[in-house]
Amino acid sequence: xxxxxxxxxxxxxxxxxxxxxxxxxxxxxxxxxxxxxxxxxxxxxxxxxxxxxxxxxxxxxxxxxxxxxxxxxxxxxxxxxxxxxxxxxxxxxxxxxxxxxxxxxxxxxxxxxxxxxxxxxxxxxxxxxxxxxxxxxxxxxxxxxxxxxxxxxxxxxxxxxxxxxxxxxxxxxxxxxxxxxxxxxxxxxxxxxxxxxxxxxxxxxxxxxxxxxxxxxxxxxxxxxxxxxxxxxxxxxxxxxxxxxxxxxxxxxxxxxxxxxxxxxxxxxxxxxxxxxxxxxxxxxxxxxxxxxxxxxxxxxxxxxxxxxxxxxxxxxxxxxxxxxxxxxxxxxxxxxxxxxxxxxxxxxxxxxxxxxxxxxxxxxxxxxxxxxxxxxxxxxxxxxxxxxxxxxxxxxxxxxxxxxxxxxxxxxxxxxxxxxxxxxxxxxxxxxxxxxxxxxxxxxxxxxxxxxxxxxxxxxxxxxxxxxxxxxxxxxxxxxxxxxxxxxxxxxxxxxxxxxxxxxxxxxxxxxxxxxxxxxxxxxxxxxxxxxxxxxxxxxxxxxxxxxxxxxxxxxxxxxxxxxxxxxxxxxxxxxxxxxxxxxxxxxxxxxxxxxxxxxxxxxxxxxxxxxxxxxxxxxxxxxxxxxxxxxxxxxxxxxxxxxxxxxxxxxxxxxxxxxxxxxxxxxxxxxxxxxxxxxxxxxxxxxxxxxxxxxxxxxxxxxxxxxxxxxxxxxxxxxxxxxxxxxxxxxxxxxxxxxxxxxxxxxxxxxxxxxxxxxxxxxxxxxxxxxxxxxxxxxxxxxxxxxxxxxxxxxxxxxxxxxxxxxxxxxxxxxxx
Amino acid sequence: xxxxxxxxxxxxxxxxxxxxxxxxxxxxxxxxxxxxxxxxxxxxxxxxxxxxxxxxxxxxxxxxxxxxxxxxxxxxxxxxxxxxxxxxxxxxxxxxxxxxxxxxxxxxxxxxxxxxxxxxxxxxxxxxxxxxxxxxxxxxxxxx
Numbered sequence: 001x002x003x004x005x006x007x008x009x010x011x012x013x014x015x016x017x018x019x020x021x022x023x024x025x026x027x028x029x030x031x032x033x034x035x036x037x038x039x040x041x042x043x044x045x046x047x048x049x050x051x052x053x054x055x056x057x058x059x060x061x062x063x064x065x066x067x068x069x070x071x072x073x074x075x076x077x078x079x080x081x082x083x084x085x086x087x088x089x090x091x092x093x094x095x096x097x098x099x100x101x102x103x104x105x106x107x108x109x110x111x112x113x114x115x116x117x118x119x120x121x122x123x124x125x126x127x128x129x130x131x132x133x134x135x136x137x138x139x140x141x142x143x144x145x146x147x148x149x150x151x152x153x154x155x156x157x158x159x160x161x162x163x164x165x166x167x168x169x170x171x172x173x174x175x176x177x178x179x180x181x182x183x184x185x186x187x188x189x190x191x192x193x194x195x196x197x198x199x200x201x202x203x204x205x206x207x208x209x210x211x212x213x214x215x216x217x218x219x220x221x222x223x224x225x226x227x228x229x230x231x232x233x234x235x236x237x238x239x240x241x242x243x244x245x246x247x248x249x250x251x252x253x254x255x256x257x258x259x260x261x262x263x264x265x266x267x268x269x270x271x272x273x274x275x276x277x278x279x280x281x282x283x284x285x286x287x288x289x290x291x292x293x294x295x296x297x298x299x300x301x302x303x304x305x306x307x308x309x310x311x312x313x314x315x316x317x318x319x320x321x322x323x324x325x326x327x328x329x330x331x332x333x334x335x336x337x338x339x340x341x342x343x344x345x346x347x348x349x350x351x352x353x354x355x356x357x358x359x360x361x362x363x364x365x366x367x368x369x370x371x372x373x374x375x376x377x378x379x380x381x382x383x384x385x386x387x388x389x390x391x392x393x394x395x396x397x398x399x400x401x402x403x404x405x406x407x408x409x410x411x412x413x414x415x416x417x418x419x420x421x422x423x424x425x426x427x428x429x430x431x432x433x434x435x436x437x438x439x440x441x442x443x444x445x446x447x448x449x450x451x452x453x454x455x456x457x458x459x460x461x462x463x464x465x466x467x468x469x470x471x472x473x474x475x476x477x478x479x480x481x482x483x484x485x486x487x488x489x490x491x492x493x494x495x496x497x498x499x500x501x502x503x504x505x506x507x508x509x510x511x512x513x514x515x516x517x518x519x520x521x522x523x524x525x526x527x528x529x530x531x532x533x534x535x536x537x538x539x540x541x542x543x544x545x546x547x548x549x550x551x552x553x554x555x556x557x558x559x560x561x562x563x564x565x566x567x568x569x570x571x572x573x574x575x576x577x578x579x580x581x582x583x584x585x586x587x588x589x590x591x592x593x594x595x596x597x598x599x600x601x602x603x604x605x606x607x608x609x610x611x612x613x614x615x616x617x618x619x620x621x622x623x624x625x626x627x628x629x630x631x632x633x634x635x636x637x638x639x640x641x642x643x644x645x646x647x648x649x650x651x652x653x654x655x656x657x658x659x660x661x662x663x664x665x666x667x668x669x670x671x672x673x674x675x676x677x678x679x680x681x682x683x684x685x686x687x688x689x690x691x692x693x694x695x696x697x698x699x700x701x702x703x704x705x706x707x708x709x710x711x712x713x714x715x716x717x718x719x720x721x722x723x724x725x726x727x728x729x730x731x732x733x734x735x736x737x738x739x740x741x742x743x744x745x746x747x748x749x750x751x752x753x754x755x756x757x758x759x760x761x762x763x764x765x766x767x768x769x770x771x772x773x774x775x776x777x778x779x780x781x782x783x784x785x786x787x788x789x790x791x792x793x794x795x796x797x798x799x800x801x802x803x804x805x806x807x808x809x810x811x812x813x814x815x816x817x818x819x
Numbered sequence: 820x821x822x823x824x825x826x827x828x829x830x831x832x833x834x835x836x837x838x839x840x841x842x843x844x845x846x847x848x849x850x851x852x853x854x855x856x857x858x859x860x861x862x863x864x865x866x867x868x869x870x871x872x873x874x875x876x877x878x879x880x881x882x883x884x885x886x887x888x889x890x891x892x893x894x895x896x897x898x899x900x901x902x903x904x905x906x907x908x909x910x911x912x913x914x915x916x917x918x919x920x921x922x923x924x925x926x927x928x929x930x931x932x933x934x935x936x937x938x939x940x941x942x943x944x945x946x947x948x949x950x951x952x953x954x955x956x957x958x959x960x961x962x963x
Contacts, residue, residue, distance in 0.1 A: 002935045009932040013925045017850065020918065027902070031922075034915040035846040036881040040898055041915070044889040170844070178901060728900025780897035 028178045038170035040177050047782035049171070052813040058164075059086040059157030060819040066091055067803055070811030072776030072784040075326040075803040084329035085151045085343045087817055089158025089186070092323060095777045095784075096340035097162065098173040099319050099723055100194070101183050103341050107131040107193035107200075109396060114179050116399040122281050127394045128408050128415050130431050131200065135192035138433040147331075148344075148438035152188035155343035159186035173778065175724060194341030195437060199430040201314075203364045203462035206277045207545060210649050211492050217647040226674075227657055229492070230533045231542040232664040235549035236556040237532050238465075238477055238523055239513045246536035249485040249505030252432060272420035282315070290547070290745040290753055291358035292574065293465065294524035294555055297517060298473025302564040303764020308469035309570040310347055310356020311755040313745045317723045318731060318786065320774035322757050327444070328803050334444040335800055337757050337772065344440040347757060349768060349800075352447040353470045354761040358525045360463035360479040360513075361547065363540035364429035366486070368413040368497035369422045380411050380423065383499035387412065413497055424494065427503055429482045434460035449476050449516055456480040457509050465513075465525035471763045476516040477523040479530050483507040483539050492541045507537050522559040526743070528552035543657035550580040550741035567762040567769070574758050575795040576743040581663060582626045583614040588666055589629065592685040593692060602696050604707045616739045616746075618713035625710065627739060628699055630659075632691040637662055640677040712737070717750040720773055720789065722780075729780050731773075731789055744795075760797060769797035826865045829856045833873025837923065838880055849874040849919055850926040857930020866931040867924060874923020878916055 018024070020031035033039050050068060057064075064078040064087045074091050078084035092100065105111045109127035111119035126132075142149040163183055166172045176182060215223045290313035298306050314321055322337035327345060336348015347356045371381040379386045390410040397403050409416040411425045418424040435458055442455035452468055456478055459466075463481025468474075484503045486495070495501035513530035515523055527547035531539070540546060557580070558573050559565075590610050598606055605625055612622035635651075638658055642651050651658070665672040670684035681687045696707075703710045713735030722729035738746035738754070745754050759770040773792040777784035791798060806812055833852040840848025853870030860866035885891055891912070898911035 002932070006929075006932040006936060009925070009929040013850075013929045016921055016925050017847075020847065020922065030914070030918045031846045034911070034918050035841060035844075036878060036885060036915060037841050038844050038846075040901075041882065041885055041891070041894060043897065044885055044891050044894040047893065048889045174898070174901075726901050728903070728905035729897065780900070781893040 023180070029180050032180070033178050038177075040174035042171055042177075043174040043779050043781045046171050046173070046779050047777070050777075050782075050784070050813070052815065054816040054818060055090075055165075057086060057090055057158065057161045057817050057819060059089075059154065059161050060817055062819070064817040066815040066817065067807045068813050068815070069801065069806050069809055071787060071798060073324045073326075073798075073801075073806065074776070075328065075801075075806045077328045077803050079329070081147075081329045081331040082150060082154045084327055084332060085154035086158035086161070088325065088327060088338070088343050089155035089160075090162045090817070091158075091325065092155075092338070092340045093159040093162035093166075093186070095779075096319060096323060097159075097166070097183060097778075098175045099778050100159070100186070100190075100341040101176075102723065103194045103197050104190040107135070107197045108190075109394065112399065112404075113397040114181050114399060117401055120396065120398060120404065121279065123396050124404075124406055125276075125280055125417070127396070127406055128417050129200070129204070129426070129428070130408075130415050131193055131196035132189075133392065134431050134433060135189045135196055138192050138435065139189050141433055142435065142438075146435065146438050147441045148435060149188075151343045151441060152191050152437065155191060156186045156188050191342050191437070194339060196430065198339065199434075199462045202359045202464075203430055204428055205363070205365045205545070207363070207541070207543065208365070208367045208492055208494050209277070210653070211541070211543065212494050213649050214647065214654075215493065217645045217649075218641070219645075222641075222645075226661050227541065227543040227654075229538070229541045231529060231546070231549065231660055233548065233660040234553075234664075235528050236524075236552050237513075237528065237530050238525055238552075239515050239530055240532050241534060243531070243535050244511055247508050247511060250508045251505050252482060252484070252503070272418060276418060276420075290527065290551075290740070290747060292524075292526045292551060292555060292743055292745075292755075293356040293358050293467040293477075294522065294559060294573075295467050295469040295475035295477070296559065296565050296570075297475045297521035298764065300521040300565060301762070301764060302566045303762050304473070305471065305762060305764025305766075306469035306473050306475050307565055307567060307570055307763070308354045308356065308467060308475070308761040309574055309759065310358075310467060311574050311758045312347065312356070312358060313754050314756040316718075316720045316752055316754055316756060316773055318720050318729060318774050318780075319723060319778035320756060320772050322772045322774075323776060324770065324772065324800075326800075326803055326806070332441075332444050335768065335802070336759070336770070342437060344437055345444060346440060347759060348444075349761055350444055350446070351471075353443075353449075353452060353468060354759075354763070354768075355443060355452070355466055355468050356759060357464040357466050358527055360465050360481060360525075360530065361527050361540065361545050362463050362479075362481070362483055363491060363538075363545050364461060364463060364482065364484060366413075366427040366484065366491055366503060367494040368411070368425045368427065368501070369494050370411055370413075370416075370425055370497040372423055378409075381498055382412055389416070411497060413502070425497060427484070429461040429463075429484060432460060432482070434458075436460075448472075449474055452476070453478060453514075453516075465527075465530065467523060467525065469761060469763060473763070474517050475521075475523055477514065477525060479513040479525075481512075483512060483537060485537065491538065492543075507539075511537070520560075522556075524552060524555045524559060526552035526555055542660060543654070548581075548656050548660045548663075548741075551743050551745065554578055554580040554741075554743055567760050567765075567767060570760045570762075571758075571769075571795065571797065573743055574755065574760070577616045577737045577739075578614050578743075579616055579623075579626065579739060579741045580614075581630070581659070581741045582612075582616075584663065585630070585666060586612065586614065586626060588684075589688050589692060592688045601700055601705070601707055602693065605692075605696050605699075608707060615737075616712055616716075616742050617737050618711065618716075618735050620712050621708050621710040623712035623739075624699065624703070624715060625695060625707070627712075627716075629691055629695045631655075632695050632698070633688060634658060634662060636687050636691045636694070637674060641674070644677065715749065716746065718746055718754065719750040719752055720786075721752050723778075731786055734793075736793070755792075758792070758797065759800075768800035770800050771797045822860075822862070822865055825860060826869050829859055829866075830869045830872045830876075833869065833923070834876035834880075837873055837877030837919075841877055841881055847922065849877050850922045852877075853923040853926020853928075854930035854933075855926075856923075857927040857932070858934050860931070861934075863928070863931040863935075866934075867927045870927020870930070871920050871924035874926070875916060875920040877923070878919025882912070882915060 067075040109123035293310040468476040489501040717733035718736035719732035733750040738744040740747035775784040837849035
């Protein structure tokens with residue numbers, strides 16, 4: 001009996017100790033995780049550690065200060081530029097260390113090491129795509145004379161100062177404790193990786209694969225008609241021309257060394273790769289941007305100074321992608337938002353100029369199908385000769401499993417990312433070194449448009465629309481970055497890799513889309529095609545690469561009004577919920593419906609639409625009807641074609657492109673043959689009526705019999721998602737206004753993308769305002785985790801103070817940093 | 820020393836040692852403390868509660884201090900969300916205290932079970948007492 005007792009005690013003890021040391025199932029290692037002194041409970045101490053204090057940073061050369069406003073906005077004041085970046089690194093790590101570690105792990109393909117097999121496919125893909133190699137190359141190419149080299153080194157020192165301090169004080173963010181690992185020292189390459197993450201999110205696309213699958217199923221004629229290079233609808237390019245004649249493409253310095261229809265084998269390869277990319281976690285493939293920026297010249301404003309507005313739309317996360325700060329040193333006086341992991345202000349202002357950016361959306365991703373011969377293993381045919389693939393080997397540590405070895409192959413076009421069927425390589429501009437941080441440091445020091453434009457000459461990827469305004473009333477917009485040009489062929493499809501279709505260069509910098517002080521006194525971008533149809537270069541197709549243009553059209557409409565604009569007007573436009581597409585289509589629908597033939601709820605719904613102001617407000621039932629109708633209209637028009645042609649691509653994924661067609665046909669070509677597959681329909685009006693009837697039936701079933709109760713807020717919500725995908729730490733979902741077409745962008749259900757930062761500048765009165773949804777701290781126990789959300793949600797702003805005013809503001813605290 | 824005093828002494832000493840371990844990052848120390856309690860106290864019915872109590876106290880004191888110092892509600896809610904019990908702020912607290920308690924308890928159980936294999940010196944045969952009353956000569960009876 002005694003042995004039985006002892007055996008039971010040993011077994012239970014062993015099980016408990018195992019769970020305590022190593023965790024069990026979903027539970028973390030219980031001992032270190034719940035240790036009240038050094039475990040996850042320390043987030044309480046961290047949340048209370050933001051008060052005034054004196055801190056020691058080894059990397060500092062002279063004392064520095066950090067002023068924290070009551071809402072957490074940080075003002076870093078240093079006596080040298082080096083110390084500025086040390087302090088910024090420290091501050092970033094103090095508030096966002098786990099986020100920074102996640103971002104670098106994502107780009108470096110090291111997520112599996114801490115979360116296990118679930119992240120393995122993401123890691124494989126990232127290592128194949130090559131963010132790590134590009135970051136290493138960028139670092140190796142930075143010379144001592146480039147400001148970003150010193151900034152990156154100093155920044156890394158500051159981050160590591162914080163890591164050392166947090167470890168010694170048992171204050172590492174709780175997620176490290178719960179996942180059971182400690183952060184490695186930060187390096188400059190990690191910062192370049194974080195920059196690469198953003199490039200990938202914004203510019204790496206699978207559109208050529210989609211186009212290839214469409215061409216195979218719908219046929220070349222229908223594909224060309226429905227997914228054209230130039231948009232079929234009316235858009236508002238910010239640079240309408242005239243343009244200089246086409247010039248010889250500028251050489252892209254660091255490039256590595258009319259096709260027939262795809263064969264079945266080629267299509268199978270494309271389909272396999274498309275499926276692989278589609279299965280990757282959200283955010284690794286760019287799926288179209290939703291950002292706005294614009295500026296109004298001083299001649300058209302009430303204050304007499306230039307106005308500027310910017311709201312980049314990104315995945316809305318907690319913590320946010322942004323960290324608000326002011327950088328003050330002898331060389332820099334910038335204020336705005338930075339990305340934790342990088343030392344610079346990405347969007348903001350200095351003493352003379354302000355800037356913001358949106359994604360330009362031109363094509364920067366090209367796929368090549370390599371020609372191989374089974375008798376020549378490890379080789380591909382290019383420029384008339386057989387070439388050997390280059391290789392790079394990686395080990396991917398996997399939590400709870402054996403380390404995986406990955407061998408990545410390269411052709412001259414780039415990395416091999418699929419070998420199912422034919423070998424497919426990808427040429428991606430994000431793989432070409434682009435010293436974006438250096439550019440941003442120069443922008444931060446620019447005092448006029450010439451310096452701003454000169455700085456952007458070095459910006460290659462991702463291509464962004466940089467809006468500009470200055471203290472002299474001037475405005476401008478430059479879509480800076482590479483615009484790859486191929487020698488021949490159709491670059492929107494995968495192309496043969498034999499050499500004839502290679503990228504040969506980029507549009508010369510002087511010819512890329514740009515304007516300065518245009519006669520109408522306004523510039524604007526909202527991911528629309530920036531140039532008109534007669535622009536002499538290929539920059540991408542209407543499908544997916546560029547936004548359909550409804551936000552840009554609405555912004556253009558508002559800014560086209562004959563009035564003197566104010567900052568309040570800019571704020572109103574950033575939260576504008578008018579759906580430009582609805583303003584075009586709803587009148588057609590109302591005309592198509594004969595009220596006398598409508599019955600029951602159809603008449604009530606008709607009345608709602610007829611009186612609607614096209615605004616997607618929470619309490620609007622007409623907004624719900626419009627949105628549902630548009631989806632039904634799209635489905636009624638195209639689903640039959642999808643079925644009859646066995647199209648493999650999800651139709652909903654192409655709604656932006658198909659919507660442009662449907663809009664154009666409804667307005668100008670109502671008898672387009674596309675409508676004829678819908679039952680007995682013969683034209684757009686017939687399909688509209690059918691879609692309206694199904695809308696009324698659908699909403700009645702889903703939301704009840706009373707149409708006035710079908711409010712938009714009942715079906716449309718917004719949610720801020722926790723970055724670590726812990727749903728309990730999300731904010732929302734909460735009913736919210738807007739849709740994919742409104743300047744206040746809120747696509748999807750629930751909407752998890754949208755204005756990630758709103759900034760308004762009025763140079764006439766020297767006012768700067770900004771807000772982002774979230775808070776400065778990643779610690780969910782901190783008041784600064786979500787303290788800005790309500791202000792943002794309500795469409796309000798917070799003043800962006802300079803350091804002196806911030807220090808004097810109520811509730812501000814100061815950290816004294818000493819070496 | 821009475822059993823109750825020995826129980827209290829071992830419990831208090833165990834809690835103090837366990838607490839010191841936690842403060843130094845050695846959260847696991849309450850387990851060997853429990854083992855020691857099991858080995859020191861002669862009966863399991865005293866040893867196991869002593870181990871459990873020392874573990875519980877060692878883990879409760881710093882948590883209580885943190886509650887007084889910072890307030891733990893927001894942290895507890897956050898931890899609950901992270902481990903999948905959204906809104907249940909008491910669960911992380913309960914889980915934390917349970918870890919301390921179980922480490923001490925199982926340690927003591929193990930110690931007591933091991934001690935059971937090595938009993939103290941066994942008692943010898945009971946010495947038979949002479950019943951002297953049988954030898955008493957009753958003077959009354961004797962006269963008869």
